[in-house]
Amino acid sequence: MSLSERDLRVIWHPYTQMQTAQPPIGIVRGEGTCVFDEDGKSYIDAVSSWWVNIHGHSHPYIAQKVAEQLLKLEHVIFAGFTHPGAVELAERLLAILPDDQKKAFYSDNGSTAIEVAIKMCLQYWHNQGQQRTKILAFKNAYHGDTFGAMSVSGRSAFTAAFDSLLFEVEFIDLPNDDNIENLKSKISDIKSQLACFIFEPLVQGSAGMIMYEARHLEALMAHCKSEGVLLIDDEVFTGFGRTGKPFACNHVQTQPDIMCFSKGLTGGTMAFGLTTCTQYIYDAFLSDDKMKTLFHGHSYTANPVACAASLASLDLFLDPATQQSIDRIVARHRAFTEKIKGHQRIANYRQTGTILALEWQTGGNTSYFSGLRDKLYHFFLDKGIILRPLGNIVYILPPYCITDTELDYIYSAIEEALDTI
Numbered sequence: 034m035s036l037s038e039r040d041l042r043v044i045w046h047p048y049t050q051m052q053t054a055q056p057p058i059g060i061v062r063g064e065g066t067c068v069f070d071e072d073g074k075s076y077i078d079a080v081s082s083w084w085v086n087i088h089g090h091s092h093p094y095i096a097q098k099v100a101e102q103l104l105k106l107e108h109v110i111f112a113g114f115t116h117p118g119a120v121e122l123a124e125r126l127l128a129i130l131p132d133d134q135k136k137a138f139y140s141d142n143g144s145t146a147i148e149v150a151i152k153m154c155l156q157y158w159h160n161q162g163q164q165r166t167k168i169l170a171f172k173n174a175y176h177g178d179t180f181g182a183m184s185v186s187g188r189s190a191f192t193a194a195f196d197s198l199l200f201e202v203e204f205i206d207l208p209n210d211d212n213i214e215n216l217k218s219k220i221s222d223i224k225s226q227l228a229c230f231i232f233e234p235l236v237q238g239s240a241g242m243i244m245y246e247a248r249h250l251e252a253l254m255a256h257c258k259s260e261g262v263l264l265i266d267d268e269v270f271t272g273f274g275r276t277g278k279p280f281a282c283n284h285v286q287t288q289p290d291i292m293c294f295s296k297g298l299t300g301g302t303m304a305f306g307l308t309t310c311t312q313y314i315y316d317a318f319l320s321d322d323k324m325k326t327l328f329h330g331h332s333y334t335a336n337p338v339a340c341a342a343s344l345a346s347l348d349l350f351l352d353p354a355t356q357q358s359i360d361r362i363v364a365r366h367r368a369f370t371e372k373i374k375g376h377q378r379i380a381n382y383r384q385t386g387t388i389l390a391l392e393w394q395t396g397g398n399t400s401y402f403s404g405l406r407d408k409l410y411h412f413f414l415d416k417g418i419i420l421r422p423l424g425n426i427v428y429i430l431p432p433y434c435i436t437d438t439e440l441d442y443i444y445s446a447i448e449e450a451l452d453t454i
């Protein structure tokens with residue numbers, strides 16, 4: 034029996050409509066930008082396996098560091114104990130984040146990094162005797178699948194079964210030239226109730242790679258700062274080079290109070306989450322009163338193997354060759370869109386750094402569940418390319434080690450799809 038058949042008998046996959054589920058492809062190996070199935074067929078991972086992989090699959094340097102760590106210390110309780118990897122990773126990351134970020138809190142994945150950030154904000158006010166429980170977020174946001182993260186995400190098919198159980202959030206439109214002043218005055222009106230503003234900086238990934246301008250984000254962040262509203266910068270997707278700079282917040286001047294990381298943190302090797310914050314957030318929990326403690330801790334908090342993978346990934350990320358690759362991908366994407374921008378099947382195209390999104394002309398049906406999405410998905414799969422359209426939006430965000438030849442192959446498959454699908 035094949036791996037796919039055995040899988041269908043025992044596995045419940047995420048985001049899969051079970052009644053119509055096709056057997057998944059059994060992947061047994063990865064190398065560079067490619068993963069290989071049971072029969073040896075290769076697939077270019079043009080979406081970095083749900084946006085996590087930044088240096089390519091089974092990178093030998095990361096693998097070696099992880100193996101060394103496994104033989105030294107696989108895990109230790111992170112309450113009352115610490116270990117070199119956790120400290121070194123925090124020191125090295127804080128050194129490349131905005132100056133204000135002073136403390137690191139480890140968890141397990143992107144959603145938990147968000148939960149920690151939300152709790153930090155809510156309890157920051159609680160610890161000071163202030164009732165500020167409302168959270169400001171963007172419409173169509175996506176911050177994860179746990180209940181707090183779902184609450185601050187836009188209401189959608191993903192949340193529909195739970196909407197009545199999610200806490201109240203004030204949702205605002207993405208900022209633009211026309212609405213920025215209105216958004217600012219709305220924030221001023223409710224500032225005394227607001228615990229924080231949480232946002233995906235520059236790109237709303239799951240919403241369909243929706244992009245907005247850094248100057249508008251800057252205007253909103255600066256306004257929140259001046260009105261005393263805490264800022265949670267969710268860099269789970271945008272962190273580690275995706276937007277062309279190390280972090281999306283490097284495109285703005287105002288510094289966030291809290292930042293969240295996961296996905297690229299370990300280079301795509303394993304699950305890990307990190308929430309960083311400023312000294313004044315930390316100080317609001319610093320007290321003899323036990324009730325002011327942040328009561329949050331996962332069993333695998335600061336797992337030494339995840340720290341080793343992250344440190345190895347950081348070594349690779351800070352190698353100037355990686356930034357050159359990022360710049361190369363940015364330029365190649367730009368040249369490709371120049372070439373195809375007039376195509377009649379393209380309703381819209383947009384790019385932020387290494388993220389390129391092309392919106393297919395559909396004549397109305399832009400649903401995430403549209404048949405077009407499935408056609409495109411299988412078209413690319415047949416060509417050995419993993420591209421998972423979000424509805425009618427095809428996006429590429431490859432590992433930074435992708436070669437020009439591989440990029441050319443993806444671009445020409447997209448051109449063929451534009452002409453035939």
Ligand SMILES: Cc1ncc(COP(=O)(O)O)c(C=O)c1O
Binds near residue numbers: 143145239267
């Ligand atoms: C911006 C953003 N925040 C949070 C998350 C949740 O991360 P995870 O899937 O690791 O829980 C995601 C996942 O796609 C994301 O894109």
